[in-house]
Amino acid sequence: MGLSASPSPDAFDFDTPSSRLRINPWTTATLLVALVVALPILVIPWLALFPTENIWPHLVSTVLPGYVLTTLGLMLGVTFGVLTMGVTSAWLVTMCRFPGRRFFEWAMLLPLAVPAYVVAYVYTDLLEYAGPVQIGLRHLFGWQSAADYWFPEIRSLGGAIAMMSMVLYPYVYLLSRAAFLEQSVGLLDASRTLGCGPWATFFRVSLPMARPSIATGTALALMETLNDVGTVDFFAVHTLTLGIYDVWLNMGNIGGAAQIAMVMLVFVMILLTIERQSRRRHKHYQISGRLKELPAHRLVGARGGLAFVACLLPVAAGFIIPASMLLTNSFRYFDESWTPELLQYALNSLSLSLGAAMVAVCIALLLAYGRRLVGGKVVGGAVSFASFGYAVPGAVLAIGVIIPLAGFDNALDAFMGEHFGISTGLLFSGTVFAILFAYVVRFLAIALGSVDSSLAKVTPAMDMAARTLGHGPMATFFKVHLPLIRGGVLIAVLVVFVDCMKELPATLILRPFNFDTLATYVYQFASDELIEQASLGALGIVVAGLIPVVVLSRVIAATRQTQTV
């Protein structure tokens, strides 16, 4: 297929990635869509060209080393946290039988519905000096003041690591559970026949096979960590992200801020490269893997109890405690918080998030399938680049969205004015479309990750068989791939949905007049230090997030059952 330059819809290339770019409709469509999604990200290097002053001498001699160290520390800590909680619980729930397992199967996902900054507020109230925990301890032990005992400071790097780990581990849980579920019983059996116990099987067979999925989950959690502003700002943990905002807002230097954002993007590129490399070296396809029921290690007595606790802790910390605090506050401050408009805000949140989730997943499908069809470094690189939006701080991304949209609007307006004497004004900027666009750009990485890893498991033999039987790429996709990967597609829709429900900074900046979502409504109170009055709205976000979480767990469980004949 090497030299043909004519448009060929039949281009088909898997394991011989070629650096040559072959032009066909799939290549064009994939590149075009990737480019549109990448526009707001491309704005960052463009902005970085025009700083109002060179910010680096000042930063390097003062705060930059601290920013970098803190950011690295945070990322390391969160990696450790999400791996411990996510992988352990996924393994226990999938491969073992213990009291409460069926409950934890879906409950482990619950913290996904809680925004990290809400968790931070709740735990500060609980754990600070004047909070109930320390008051209780003082009563219990007769301590008089802070000088009498040691208590970990919640507003610290450690605190931030804990907060983020407990709401982000579900990404790792989700993906590693899916990977464990897909593992071939034959392999596990073989490992047992060769004399490995459950532990050795876990470390020597299951874990290495699930590694690509675990890496993807961890990468998602880390990108979300890099993106966070609410928690680190509240805890006074000075990360690079806070540095970006400082240079932009306090020093009025958005170009300088964009330069720091570029440095952060390099971090992310390294992360993603590692992740993709690890996937490449572990390419294997499911052929007859899921025909048998997975072995179930029965854990009884103390071991069962231990497994129960290991699963309960993350759920309690990331969901039960914060949700019950929100519930209590909602009751106490109901009169101050309730307004009929909340229903409208909820409706806005739901429709925007659902719409964005569908669009993001459709785009992810196109990009992933396009990459599979045409391969090559150019297309692959473009698709990867399009998913960087997840690591760009939300407010910066919002500026990245405004610039091309308003630019297009104004250019069109000028053109129409000149040639037809009519003013079209702003068509996209300041509309719901702008928010939708921002959501898609920001959360494409999640959709792409999920779709891509499902697609990767479909053996190329399937494509070839379908094509031999006379189906074109399009028909093959709808008749063969889509049914096979529908589990992964649904996961993508739901996770993007939950993330959109929580999204705040881009929504704030981009929205039309008099338009609120639950998140923006909550924020206006939270930003005025009235977290109690914000509780009802925050509870709304959590409740809305529960629905997809429950559906999600059923889908995952079903992926195994439907194929167990």
Place this chain on the structure above:
Amino acid sequence: MKVLSRTLAVIAALMTASLAFPAHADEEVNVYSYRQPFLIKPMFEAFTRDTGIEVNVVYANKGLVERLHQEGANSPADLIFTVDIGRLTEAVDAGVTQPANSPALQANIPPQYQDPDHHWFGLTARARIIVASKDRVEPGEITTYEDLADPRWKGRICTRSGKHAYMVALTAGMIAHHGEAKAEEWLRGLKANLARKPQGNDRSQVKAIMEGVCDVAVINHYYMGKMMTNKDQAAWAASVNMVFPNQQSYGTHMNVSGMALTKSAPNRENALKLMVFLSDDLAQAMYAEQNFEYPIKQGVPWSGMLQSFGSYKADDLSLAKIAMQRKTASKMADKVGYDN
């Protein structure tokens, strides 16, 4: 596929339900606001009752100036509202504002609280005060900002981040009064006296005094009113005395929430009406009452809460001069490692 088409139908229905906008009123004015809508809504409603002009709002905590800048001449925004002087001058510097040539407006607002070129106008004033523990600090023991750097307070002071707009403005004020070198010395002294790494917001500094973490803190005055009227926080406020600093010298550092007319302003006349309305007696009294801030127009009566704080001498240094030192102040916080 059935599931897919059904889902799409639901989305379409939801979208139409939520995104079909109510038809815009004929007379309207559009506001980009850095100030929380629930704090300004009552004044806007009063304005609409008075004039029949609808007020549309977008609130965000950052990025609105950039949005305005990019939207350019087609921007629907008429006014921009901010909660501090920094954001006001930032908008002016970005070139997205125009002078509001209204004699009534210029007369209502004292000269130190408006731009000499009429680009921005203060709306309410807030004093940056010192609060001191009732139990551990004698009245009169601390009376000036300069005292905060005195080594006798070592390990006894709490503030929020030195990079926060309110602290940056205070530092900028010190630079404007004493020059850069003296101000830096002051900031280093204050940093050395901190009881803990700067964190939290203004209210949590007061809470820390109640907890015994520190004895003295620097906050915006209206948080005292907000805490006194909050069932959970009244005890925090009760644990401290308010000190309006520098009464024997240049007076207490002031900041403003304010507004500016945008360059594009498609509803310029309505916007000017709203600006005048907000600077006048009724709205000034309401605005101040709502958030326990000081009315900016002379002669507007103070609410009971403000009267209970007592009268004081405010720094009459022009805010425009303070705003010029903002960037230097922000960098100074980095230089002395204030937040470390």
